[in-house]
Amino acid sequence: MTFEGIDGAGKSTHIGFVTDFLAARGKDVVSSREPGGTPLGEKLRELLLHEKMHLETEALLMFASRREHIAQVIAPNLAAGKWVLSDRFTDASFAYQSGGRGLDRAKMEALEQWVHPALQPDLTLLFDVPLEVARQRLDATRTLDKFEREQADFFEKCRHEYLRRAAQFPERIVVIDSTQSIEAIRVRLAQVLEKLL
Ligand SMILES: Nc1ncnc2c1ncn2[C@@H]1O[C@H](COP(=O)(O)OP(=O)(O)OP(=O)(O)O)[C@@H](O)[C@H]1O
């Protein structure tokens, strides 16, 4: 299962709730994140979030981190019957590197085919908010990284690509209205998760 949305949409806030919800129903849950999730992936994350680089370098490093994450965390845990929750996965590459930065979608599809041809999340929760809301939430909480310092136009394009993918893959991607209160979102998440169990 994956959690997606533009920066500040609120996805990380809900991973703990989903973990507890599944654990209470007897599921063995592992939660992780991208870029990162492995020792090498966390080093790549540091570079990706703080160094300027060519767009294609950025896309390739996202997929390098992902390849390692699949090999070390996702595949073995799924094989052991566990539920893997990932804070971002390939939808984020489409949203940020293709939607936001403009990398040819065909190149992204080629990377996806290479790195995980037969693997897709069972469920993707897309936390959707207008970017002014996301911005306010971010500004209130933290020192911004390279992506979070991008302009409004960048996030408009990322959000647009996320929503385009949600329309393309309605059986996998559930859009959560993340302008609601945290409590209301939890009620909605519980409904979505009950259907999956
Ligand atoms: N529904 C909500 N209502 C009000 N505040 C919220 C809501 N959801 C999250 N927040 C707050 O917004 C801030 C950002 O949330 P969070 O870190 O979960 O976002 P995120 O989408 O994971 O961001 P990033 O991708 O940059 O890590 C936090 O301070 C969080 O408490």
Ligand SMILES: Cc1cn([C@H]2C[C@H](O)[C@@H](COP(=O)(O)O)O2)c(=O)[nH]c1=O
């Ligand atoms: C996986 C992935 C992530 N990003 C970007 C999106 C965020 O701005 C950062 C880090 O994620 P976090 O949720 O804020 O911790 O990385 C990206 O551009 N492309 C990707 O594939």
